[in-house]
Amino acid sequence: MWSWVAHRVTGVLIFFFLLVHVLDTALVRVSPEAYNDVIGTYKNPIMGLGEAGLVAAIVFHAFNGLRIILVDFWAKGPKYQKVMLWVVVGLFVVTMAGFLPRHLMHVFGGE
Amino acid sequence: MTLVADPKAPRPPKGGPGRRTTRGNTELYGWVFMRASGVLLLVLIFGHLFVNLVAGEGVKAIDFGFVAGKWASPFWQVWDLLMLWLAMIHGTNGVRTIINDYAERDTTRLVLKGLLYLAFAVVVILGTLVIFTFDPCPSGSPADLLPSFCTA
Ligand code: HEM
Ligand code: HEM
Numbered sequence: 001m002w003s004w005v006a007h008r009v010t011g012v013l014i015f016f017f018l019l020v021h022v023l024d025t026a027l028v029r030v031s032p033e034a035y036n037d038v039i040g041t042y043k044n045p046i047m048g049l050g051e052a053g054l055v056a057a058i059v060f061h062a063f064n065g066l067r068i069i070l071v072d073f074w075a076k077g078p079k080y081q082k083v084m085l086w087v088v089v090g091l092f093v094v095t096m097a098g099f100l101p102r103h104l105m106h107v108f109g110g111e
Numbered sequence: 112m113t114l115v116a117d118p119k120a121p122r123p124p125k126g127g128p129g130r131r132t133t134r135g136n137t138e139l140y141g142w143v144f145m146r147a148s149g150v151l152l153l154v155l156i157f158g159h160l161f162v163n164l165v166a167g168e169g170v171k172a173i174d175f176g177f178v179a180g181k182w183a184s185p186f187w188q189v190w191d192l193l194m195l196w197l198a199m200i201h202g203t204n205g206v207r208t209i210i211n212d213y214a215e216r217d218t219t220r221l222v223l224k225g226l227l228y229l230a231f232a233v234v235v236i237l238g239t240l241v242i243f244t245f246d247p248c249p250s251g252s253p254a255d256l257l258p259s260f261c262t263a
Binding site: 103106 | 150156157164168169170171175178179195198206209237238241249253
């Protein structure tokens with residue numbers, strides 16, 4: 001049940017991000033200065049954490065989405081749906097453990 | 112946790128008295144699309160995030176020159192175009208389901224879906240135009256903001 005709620009919430013979140021994301025990317029058609037200025041305002045620790053949150057949302061939605069697909073199409077899917085939820089949690093932890101240190105290093109790292 | 116006793120994929124309606132909600136198989140095709148696009152999006156988005164956030168200098172490296180470098184290649188143009196369309200159709204269809212679930216008054220539903228489809232049209236058209244009309248070397252811009260191949 002919680003996984004269904006989380007799948008909904010992350011889906012909506014990604015959708016609204018995408019609306020804004022296409023708009024800010026469209027600034028490349030205005031001028032290089034306009035694009036760099038706006039992207040420049042994103043380059044701070046708060047946005048860096050926001051990006052980490054967004055990636056977490058996508059990673060969960062993506063792996064849980066695969067689980068939904070397997071439950072629907074794989075004959076044994078319904079039987080293993082609960083096991084697969086733990087696989088989703090496991091894959092989520094592993095992916096984020098790979099991603100977070102590197103991303104936080106880019107965001108908080110020196111120079 | 113409550114489990115559905117016997118979950119089943121939706122089948123095309125056979126007709127007869129049980130058939131009420133929609134005419135035709137539109138909802139079934141939507142259901143299949145959510146799954147097919149989901150698998151493709153996983154590859155497209157993970158690739159996008161890897162190249163833009165993890166590889167090289169990560170987010171720090173993103174600027175006009177970075178985008179121009181990527182869109183100089185048809186590979187990334189097609190990649191982004193597919194991602195744009197699939198993610199927007201998948202997301203719009205998903206949000207449509209959610210509106211149907213929670214907005215109970217007819218007018219509320221109508222207004223929310225109107226806004227949703229408007230946002231869909233604006234973003235898909237704008238995003239597509241941006242990819243196809245992109246100019247990596249706009250004249251009059253300082254060379255240090257442009258990709259190196261502009262001066263070559
Ligand atoms: C924080 C994470 C993200 C960053 C830093 C980022 C960065 C970028 C950049 C620099 C571009 C320009 C072209 C390119 O590099 O290919 C772009 C375009 C694009 N991104 Fe992302 N992106 C992020 C997350 C996402 C996500 C999660 C999605 C999908 C839901 C997405 C979908 C797109 C699309 C569709 C385009 C093409 C836009 C257009 O047609 O104008 N991005 N992104
Ligand atoms: C990364 C790969 C993705 C996969 C594997 C995936 C998979 C899925 C699946 C299987 C569903 C369930 C559909 C159903 O129950 O009929 C779904 C729903 C949904 N997805 Fe995705 N998706 C992905 C990316 C996205 C993106 C980029 C967005 C936003 C632009 C998004 C937004 C939604 C929404 C709003 C729903 C509806 C949730 C609900 O009805 O409870 N998804 N997704």
